[in-house]
Amino acid sequence: xxxxxxxxxxxxxxxxxxxxxxxxxxxxxxxxxxxxxxxxxxxxxxxxxxxxxxxxxxxxxxxxxxxxxxxxxxxxxxxxxxxxxxxxxxxxxxxxxxxxxxxxxxxxxxxxxxxxxxxxxxxxxxxxxxxxxxxxxxxxxxxxxxxxxxxxxxxxxxxxxxxxxxxxxxxxxxxxxxxxxxxxxxxxxxxxxxxxxxxxxxxxxxxxxxxxxxxxxxxxxxxxxxxxxxxxxx
Amino acid sequence: xxxxxxxxxxxxxxxxxxxxxxxxxxxxxxxxxxxxxxxxxxxxxxxxxxxxxxxxxxxxxxxxxxxxxxxxxxxxxxxxxxxxxxxxxxxxxxxxxxxxxxxxxxxxxxxxxxxxxxxxxxxxxxxxxxxxxxxxxxxxxxxxxxxxxxxxxxxxxxxxxxxxxxxxxxxxxxxxxxxxxxxxxxxxxxxxxxxxxxxxxxxxxxxxxxxxxxxxxxxxxxxxxxxxxxxxxxxxxxxxxxxxxxxxxxxxxxxxxxxxxxxxxxxxxxxxxxxxxxxxxxxxxxxxxxxxxxxxxxxxxxxxxxxxxxxxx
Numbered sequence: 001x002x003x004x005x006x007x008x009x010x011x012x013x014x015x016x017x018x019x020x021x022x023x024x025x026x027x028x029x030x031x032x033x034x035x036x037x038x039x040x041x042x043x044x045x046x047x048x049x050x051x052x053x054x055x056x057x058x059x060x061x062x063x064x065x066x067x068x069x070x071x072x073x074x075x076x077x078x079x080x081x082x083x084x085x086x087x088x089x090x091x092x093x094x095x096x097x098x099x100x101x102x103x104x105x106x107x108x109x110x111x112x113x114x115x116x117x118x119x120x121x122x123x124x125x126x127x128x129x130x131x132x133x134x135x136x137x138x139x140x141x142x143x144x145x146x147x148x149x150x151x152x153x154x155x156x157x158x159x160x161x162x163x164x165x166x167x168x169x170x171x172x173x174x175x176x177x178x179x180x181x182x183x184x185x186x187x188x189x190x191x192x193x194x195x196x197x198x199x200x201x202x203x204x205x206x207x208x209x210x211x212x213x214x215x216x217x218x219x220x221x222x223x224x225x226x227x228x229x230x231x232x233x234x
Numbered sequence: 235x236x237x238x239x240x241x242x243x244x245x246x247x248x249x250x251x252x253x254x255x256x257x258x259x260x261x262x263x264x265x266x267x268x269x270x271x272x273x274x275x276x277x278x279x280x281x282x283x284x285x286x287x288x289x290x291x292x293x294x295x296x297x298x299x300x301x302x303x304x305x306x307x308x309x310x311x312x313x314x315x316x317x318x319x320x321x322x323x324x325x326x327x328x329x330x331x332x333x334x335x336x337x338x339x340x341x342x343x344x345x346x347x348x349x350x351x352x353x354x355x356x357x358x359x360x361x362x363x364x365x366x367x368x369x370x371x372x373x374x375x376x377x378x379x380x381x382x383x384x385x386x387x388x389x390x391x392x393x394x395x396x397x398x399x400x401x402x403x404x405x406x407x408x409x410x411x412x413x414x415x416x417x418x419x420x421x422x423x424x425x426x427x428x429x430x431x432x433x434x435x436x437x438x439x440x441x442x443x444x445x446x447x448x449x450x451x452x453x454x455x456x457x458x459x460x461x462x463x464x465x466x467x468x469x470x471x472x473x474x475x476x477x478x479x480x481x482x483x484x485x486x487x488x489x490x491x492x493x494x495x496x497x498x499x500x501x502x503x504x505x506x507x508x509x510x511x512x513x514x515x516x517x518x519x520x521x522x523x524x525x526x527x528x529x530x531x532x533x534x535x536x537x538x539x540x541x542x543x544x545x546x547x
Contacts, residue, residue: 050433074439086434088427090492099427100438102420147438 001026001187002047002155007056009042009211016042017053018211024155029181029188031198034208035231040191041083043208044157047189048080049073060155075103079153083160083191085144089133093124093143096132100147109152117146120176138169145176156180158190170194177201195227238513240390245509247392253505254402254409255464257498259478260485261409262456264497265416268486269429270449272333273342275349277457277482278475279356280321284313284458285470286364291462292371306371306397307404310462314455321454324352325447333446353475360472368469373397376466401463408459409498412452416494425449429492484528490541499539503527
């Protein structure tokens with residue numbers, strides 16, 4: 001469904017991604033792990049279009065994604081839940097979800113999608129009329145995921161959904177990710193700092209370090225000692 | 235005593251009428267500065283262009299079969315599509331180069347210089363084309379008034395200039411239309427989303443460059459319409475914009491940055507203070523009174539009347 005071939009991104013002279021190749025098949029949950037500054041968020045930004053690679057190809061359903069402007073990619077079925085949640089603070093919960101649901105697919109199935117979002121995160125239904133900026137961090141994360149789901153995506157990019165949350169809240173968010181996976185029909189690319197949980201839940205994993213893929217494969221192949229090497233260099 | 239009450243009522247009415255027009259000009263700037271965070275020094279000059287355009291359109295319309303009384307108002311409203319188009323083009327060709335996903339101080343400095351340049355070009359262009367003599371729309375309504383007897387005695391009367399009153403009512407209607415557009419429609423919500431977080435807005439499929447262009451064009455159009463309504467009461471000359479641009483910024487800040495309806499009340503406050511101050515202060519101190527009150531209000535409410543307490547991400 002998604003294929004990156006030798007994608008390189010540089011900020012100024014700084015190399016953030018260096019020839020990254022990655023495949024995601026329909027229905028898979030693929031985890032991307034790696035230390036801070038490994039290029040995980042840049043990888044997501046390259047897919048959703050807010051950074052432009054200087055080399056490489058990105059194909060989504062066989063179509064050349066780099067030929068599409070960033071704002072058009074949501075309409076192709078790619079929903080990006082950015083790091084740090086980034087809900088629209090002055091808009092209400094309901095309006096945030098409506099903005100997410102402004103794609104053609106989202107409009108067509110709005111009632112159904114909203115019902116599914118509210119079933120997954122009942123607190124959002126209670127807080128519909130509240131400004132998103134006044135929600136707690138965990139609730140904002142739920143809203144950010146809900147906003148992405150409202151677009152009826154086929155590919156969900158989840159960037160550090162548990163970052164900055166209390167352990168209990170992080171667990172709740174992770175449960176929601178597992179539930180989404182269990183529902184099926186959705187392809188998920190996940191960046192997560194809780195490496196153990198991420199690898200336990202995924203079909204395949206990629207380890208990114210210094211902008212390169214240093215390791216990839218089924219969770220079993222990503223043995224702890226090799227991971228430790230990638231993270232700690234020992 | 236009765237004479238003072240009559241004066242006070244008269245000043246209050248004048249303040250309300252001026253406040254409605256100031257309010258509308260502030261709403262225009264609120265879209266550009268309050269929401270899209272573009273520092274626009276040319277906003278007053280867009281208004282000046284609207285004033286000239288409305289006088290010209292009124293002269294053309296006068297030859298058609300429209301009733302005399304209606305021409306200045308139709309002319310003012312017709313300014314909107316012209317300046318919307320001009321604003322959209324200006325944004326696409328120039329302003330957009332200073333905005334985009336990368337905001338911050340560098341963008342603001344570039345906007346400052348750019349819009350100051352646009353202001354100078356508009357002012358001096360108007361000087362070349364229109365000359366320096368003030369012009370206004372001559373309408374039968376601008377010299378006639380509704381006389382409302384004040385009931386507390388037999389002779390005190392409130393005079394409401396008909397041209398100004400209808401202008402103020404239209405200003406309120408246009409402002410209400412803008413509130414509805416921003417608050418209730420999908421387009422308005424997408425503009426607010428793009429202002430809140432341009433990157434996240436891109437992720438939900440909003441074309442942020444287009445959203446900015448629409449907001450800028452709408453702000454320009456509103457400035458033009460406000461100018462068109464203003465020119466019935468306030469003659470236009472090429473540098474009239476500088477009189478107003480400071481009032482606009484004060485109104486937007488007073489109302490609370492980011493709040494479009496707040497900006498209207500900010501402008502209204504300025505109109506009221508300006509007119510009511512003439513009861514106790516010499517006319518020349520009008521604007522001094524405005525800024526004294528401005529400072530006082532911000533001392534007690536730094537975020538303005540309707541400022542968002544929510545931190546913008």
